[in-house]
Amino acid sequence: MFNTVLIANRGEIALRVIRTCRRLGIRTVAVYSDADAHAAHVKAADTAVHLGPAQASESYLRIDKVIAAANATGAEAIHPGYGFLSENAEFSAACEAEGIVFLGPGAEAIRIMGDKITAKNAVSQRGVPLVPGTKDAAMSNDSLVTAAADIGFPVLIKPSAGGGGKGMHAVFEPSELPAALDTARREAASSFGDDTLFLERLVATPRHIEVQVMADAHGNVIHLGERECSLQRRHQKVIEEAPSALLDEATRARIGQAACETAKSVGYRGAGTVEFIVGADRPDEFFFMEMNTRLQVEHPVTEEVTGVDLVELQLRVGAGEELTLAQDDVTMTGHAIEARIYAEDPSRGFLPTGGRALDVVFPEGEGIRVDAGLEAGQTIASDYDPMIAKLIVHAPDRGAAIARLDAALAASAVPGIVTNIDFLRTLITLDEVVSGNLDTSLIDRLDEDQLAHTASQIDRQIAAAAVLVTGGKAGTEFTGTLASADLSGAAGNLANAGGSAAASAWGRPSAWRTSRPDFRARVSLTSGGEAATVESLVDDVTIDDSGLWHVLVADTQYTARVFSDARDRSIWVSSDRGVYAFTRPQADTSLTPGLDGAEVLAPMPGSVVEVRVESGARVEQGDPIVVVEAMKMEHVLTAPAAGIVTVTAVQGVQVGLDEVLATVVDEAAADAADASTDASTAAESAN
Known part of the structure; x- marks a missing residue:
């Protein structure tokens, strides 16, 4: 076994590998960028090496820097995790050239399976069923448009390199295909450095079933059962479970064998996942999609039902050991479900959020089981994937697992960052999910009410109390307790603001008058994009030694954890009802079309990758204006109204949340403004 292993990754997967290495007595080396200098994986490793700037292309994706770090620290093997360089054939070859073991397959297997077209050609020789689609590599957009007519709509655009849903687009009408191909090529080039695309027929009511395989260097290949990964949005997995509720034992055996044949087609070594698409209406029919030549994000559910540590198997296979497990030794016990926790806002189209974690609470x-790489005080930037944690549960059956996951999510909170935790609770309790009637479009069909994240009146009252306790000071910050804000007499502040009848009315800094003895303080708050004035009904607030707030509202006591971030004047309330962010209202930025203009705002922090119109051009409502990229996904921002556009965004520049990127002015108002300007200029000239 190895003495030292370098983990060429970050976050929760780096910590996951470190845990197994520590159990086996293996020294670990972490690598990090400027953005991760104080990250949890850096602290957990035995030693750490700085790679470069936050930008992945200058740090985690630099093969030369990672190899140099391994050589400098005496690492005999490199675990690539997933993402970054994990499926990079050049990286695998570079490790081999340096005499370093790459804990994954050889370069040739990665090349074949990394290109979905050559992968299909390889597996077809082993009798693995394929979805109808294009087979030629490097087809032009025009050729793909022509091929789509033969395949039949709807079609699915897929990048030949990489995965994770990036660059994938479903197209239902022929007229939509050219523009979708342009976008997919840009996303593929940005994410994988390769813009090669291919098309597949889009299977109706598809379910995503994948099989975990493990192969050693002695020709042994086994599978460890399947995982159901049908709950996705934008082709990005959200919930994964093992085993699938769809498959019967006969189909389970056939799909497992097909996965093993896929691995054998390229002389595979190490851990891999073979992905299949299955029509919900024909569960006995499955088609090969692709093979991920690495450990998957969702590998914990397989570990939970099989009792096998997949990272340990990777290490042992990498060290040249023969698999000690035969296929008949693999059994699945109970049911496991994994929920991916993302820094994103489901109520705003799942746009990435980011921010600073004021606290991190998991049960x-x-x-x-919690696999997370996030600590309190850590900042989530837009440089990397928005997933911040994975919550995994195991129970005797699927129903018990769903109930356990719901309870565990209810006990999870990351105040300071808008996450999808509450959405996950909504999702797993849907009738379709509980019954196992899943498909990959289920999340896309949810309506606004199901995606909404609306604070209750009680949470609004607690937020208002927090503002009153702090005296509404913009610079006040506290996390769980008020000690750090030095707010001695906090309850007195609440009373002085009108929240307690016991305080002297004359001492209240409010609008209290003798004619209105029942005056209650009013606090303006914005939550979920909606501004409201809250009349405080809070009679008392006490904060115990653990930082838990006990708030008395209309003779009923409620508890919550309350946090404040001075940087954006936000108040965060975390309770068993959920986690809600409140801000003090700023200037109104949503303008009615007219002379002032309707503004196009950045919906999330990111970078401007394309400006599609010039200032002074006339646009119609819905016309694309600016394309913003965040966390490797493009978002096209359109005109909110018809009129004349003024663009302030600059291609290649980083932008912040709600930053104004363009303004659309009503054409008549613009003409009037121009006429007024001309008249003023003429008058000045005459004078």
């Missing part, structure tokens, strides 16, 4: 207990 412990029987059947609960």
